[in-house]
Amino acid sequence: MKNSNSNTIQNSLSPGEGWGDAVIGINQISKSYDETHALKRISLKVNEGELFGLIGPDGAGKTTLMRILTTLLLPDSGEAKMDGLDVVNDFKKIRHIVGYMPGRFSLYQDLSVEENLNFFATVFGTTVQENYDLIRDIYYQIEPFKNRRAGKLSGGMKQKLALSCALIHKPKVLVLDEPTTGVDAVSRKEFWEMLKKLQEKGITILVSTPYMDEANLCDRVALIQKGELLDVDSPQRITEKFPRKVIQVRSDEMYRLINDLRAFEKAESVFAFGQFAHFTGINDDVETSELDIYLEKQNHKNVVVEEIHPGIEDVFMNMQSQTK
Numbered sequence: 001m002k003n004s005n006s007n008t009i010q011n012s013l014s015p016g017e018g019w020g021d022a023v024i025g026i027n028q029i030s031k032s033y034d035e036t037h038a039l040k041r042i043s044l045k046v047n048e049g050e051l052f053g054l055i056g057p058d059g060a061g062k063t064t065l066m067r068i069l070t071t072l073l074l075p076d077s078g079e080a081k082m083d084g085l086d087v088v089n090d091f092k093k094i095r096h097i098v099g100y101m102p103g104r105f106s107l108y109q110d111l112s113v114e115e116n117l118n119f120f121a122t123v124f125g126t127t128v129q130e131n132y133d134l135i136r137d138i139y140y141q142i143e144p145f146k147n148r149r150a151g152k153l154s155g156g157m158k159q160k161l162a163l164s165c166a167l168i169h170k171p172k173v174l175v176l177d178e179p180t181t182g183v184d185a186v187s188r189k190e191f192w193e194m195l196k197k198l199q200e201k202g203i204t205i206l207v208s209t210p211y212m213d214e215a216n217l218c219d220r221v222a223l224i225q226k227g228e229l230l231d232v233d234s235p236q237r238i239t240e241k242f243p244r245k246v247i248q249v250r251s252d253e254m255y256r257l258i259n260d261l262r263a264f265e266k267a268e269s270v271f272a273f274g275q276f277a278h279f280t281g282i283n284d285d286v287e288t289s290e291l292d293i294y295l296e297k298q299n300h301k302n303v304v305v306e307e308i309h310p311g312i313e314d315v316f317m318n319m320q321s322q323t324k
């Protein structure tokens with residue numbers, strides 16, 4: 001597979017190319033913390049009304065990019081615009097059109113649910129009543145607990161309150177940093193349903209997640225790793241253009257299975273995914289029967305080997321193995 005970064009994706013706006021319809025425009029943004037290059041000349045555009053995902057593991061640079069876009073951090077170089085406003089020069093105006101839900105719990109733990117919401121509304125010079133329509137579907141679920149201190153809420157409820165607070169000034173763009181991390185599976189599903197409804201109301205959404213399955217719920221995603229973009233496209237196209245056969249394998253001993261598969265001479269990437277190991281070969285020569293015979297020789301029991309359609313996680317893991 002072709003290697004990552006600037007070779008595979010456009011890494012700057014071409015001469016003469018404007019920001020077009022982009023609500024978020026990022027052009028060659030770099031940011032370092034001492035020796036750590038958190039973002040390396042990142043460029044991408046998010047169109048109006050898109051639900052756009054930043055997908056990458058811990059430390060990929062997702063938070064850094066979001067903090068730059070929400071004017072909380074200055075880039076070292078490059079340029080970024082939110083709805084045509086410059087993140088450095090127009091930072092005050094940007095704060096009025098952007099709703100930001102940071103990764104770590106952002107609410108006042110000692111204030112009640114209702115007090116938190118009123119506080120955020122006041123900061124933006126509005127009232128809860130004025131914009132209640134936008135948050136009604138989300139807030140009504142936590143309204144019965146409106147007198148409870150935010151610090152005493154469950155993870156799912158905190159998340160709904162944080163989203164309500166990020167929306168209370170009716171932002172045009174919503175930036176959500178890993179909103180579902182540490183939240184149970186049911187709340188995660190509900191959360192994505194809420195995002196779809198907000199998108200239908202015309203809000204442009206940039207959301208980061210370390211969960212590959214959530215990538216499929218976005219219109220387009222940017223795969224990001226070690227401060228570099230590996231690809232930007234719709235989840236469907238990213239998986240369609242993946243040029244490798246993926247084989248899923250199971251046996252009674254997962255740990256030994258992964259090690260044995262990695263030791264197989266034609267292995268390129270092998271990783272655990274649920275109950276299976278996903279295997280990608282260095283080329284498409286590898287047949288399922290070949291792996292079956294090999295694993296039998298290694299004394300694996302109850303072996304299942306079958307070819308599957310690649311998922312985003314396969315593309316990502318393969319790209320990671322290329323950049324090591």
Ligand SMILES: Nc1ncnc2c1ncn2[C@@H]1O[C@H](COP(=O)(O)OP(=O)(O)OP(=O)(O)O)[C@@H](O)[C@H]1O
Pocket residue numbers: 033036037038056057058059060061062063064065178
């Ligand atoms: N204030 C800081 N000082 C020094 N290094 C930092 C700082 N903030 C982030 N980094 C480093 O920059 C890199 C990118 O971090 P960033 O938080 O943007 O990534 P992330 O994809 O959001 O991951 P995470 O989910 O772990 O926050 C990491 O190597 C991180 O350790």
